[in-house]
Amino acid sequence: MNHVSTAARGPRYRHAADAAEPYRSITVEKLTPIIGAELGGVDIGNPSAEQMQEIHRALAENLVIFFRDQHLTPDQHLDFGRQFGELHIHPAAPTEGHPALMIIKADRDSPRANGEFWHSDVSCDEEPPLGSILYIKQCPPVGGDTLFANMYAAYDALSDRMKTYLEGLTAVHDGEEVYRGTYANLGVQDTPVYPRAVHPVIRTHPVTGRRALFVNKGFTRRILDIPADESTGILAYLFEHSANPLFQCRFRWRENSVAFWDNRCAQHRAMWDYWPATRYGNRVTIQGDRPR
Numbered sequence: 001m002n003h004v005s006t007a008a009r010g011p012r013y014r015h016a017a018d019a020a021e022p023y024r025s026i027t028v029e030k031l032t033p034i035i036g037a038e039l040g041g042v043d044i045g046n047p048s049a050e051q052m053q054e055i056h057r058a059l060a061e062n063l064v065i066f067f068r069d070q071h072l073t074p075d076q077h078l079d080f081g082r083q084f085g086e087l088h089i090h091p092a093a094p095t096e097g098h099p100a101l102m103i104i105k106a107d108r109d110s111p112r113a114n115g116e117f118w119h120s121d122v123s124c125d126e127e128p129p130l131g132s133i134l135y136i137k138q139c140p141p142v143g144g145d146t147l148f149a150n151m152y153a154a155y156d157a158l159s160d161r162m163k164t165y166l167e168g169l170t171a172v173h174d175g176e177e178v179y180r181g182t183y184a185n186l187g188v189q190d191t192p193v194y195p196r197a198v199h200p201v202i203r204t205h206p207v208t209g210r211r212a213l214f215v216n217k218g219f220t221r222r223i224l225d226i227p228a229d230e231s232t233g234i235l236a237y238l239f240e241h242s243a244n245p246l247f248q249c250r251f252r253w254r255e256n257s258v259a260f261w262d263n264r265c266a267q268h269r270a271m272w273d274y275w276p277a278t279r280y281g282n283r284v285t286i287q288g289d290r291p292r
Contacts, residue, residue: 013157013246020061025050028058035150035266036249037062044258045076052083059131060208064148064261064268066251072135072258074101074282081133081284088129088285090122091195092179094186102283103186104134108276111185115270118149118243119218120263121285124175124195130288133260139253140277147250147269148261151212154242155202158213169201169226171235173219198224201238203291205264212265213242214291242267253279264288 015034025048027040039058042051044067058065072080074097081087087100093114094103106113121129134146155163175194184190201223203214215223217239223231251259261268 011246013153015153023054023058026054026058028062030062031066031249031251034153034247034249035063035148036066036251037064038066038068040068042067044070044080045072047080047083056084059260059262063150063152063266064249064251064259067258067260068254068256070135070256070258074098077101077133077135077282077284081286084286085130086287088122088125088287090285091125091175091191092183092188094183094188096282100284102285103280104136104283105186105278105280106272106275107278107280109185112182113270113272113279115146115268116272117218118239118267118269119216120151120214120267122175122195123199123214123216123219123263124173124178124197126195126197127290128173128197128199128288129263130286131260131262131264132283132285133258134281134283135256135258136253136279136281137255138278138280139255139257140274140279143271143274143277144279145250145252145271146259147248147271149242149244149267149269150247151214151242151265151267152205152210153247154213154244155211157244157247158241163202166201166234169223170198171201171215171223171231172221173197173199174221175219178218199291203264206289206292208265210265213238214264215239216242216267264291 026042028037030037089099090102104114121132174196179194
């Protein structure tokens, strides 16, 4: 029998996007066919109703969207987030001026930087965030990019046998290791307990109806109802699989840029390759619902 190698059958993941209706009030330039788009022609501090509708659509279609040359006040940043839902209060991070306005900062004296591992924000919450809106006000002259990965694509690229195996499994997401002591250098006192939750390994997006892989290296500790060593092996595979560059885009920051990502179907990782330079901004996060 003539066996054709997997490598000779074409790409493992084939992305065929439906033809989309043109946008009328904003411009949308894709970073890759699979994830990410830069939006133009809009001031998100004062968007029109039509622009807000198209921003909602662009987020659903691209998973992460970017805006350049924005000049937001803290209230405008918060108000833009409220256009998508109630605001989420981070369980550990420092804030300034408002409990939902998180500080994102790393400089020469920092022991760490935010998000140096692949993760979905605060997936350890019972109702993890819908999305996050990061506004960078100061960035290094080079470096400090953020990588984003499409978890629809990660799910779709799994074999049918693996999809069947993962169906119905749940996993523990725990914030203890991530948050305890993390923000001590910024004067944040630890709380007695950090969030811990159990979520499906495969979740269905409540807006698009698409299925996405929902485990991440930052927070997911164990798949339940299988032996511990089996869980370790499966999670190691899924973490490596979800970080395939095929599923990714990479965003180079400039001052006054904004990134808005959907935590329900995307993961991200921030590069701390710019020491001793400073990177500073604020993040507003939107409350989500329980993964199903």
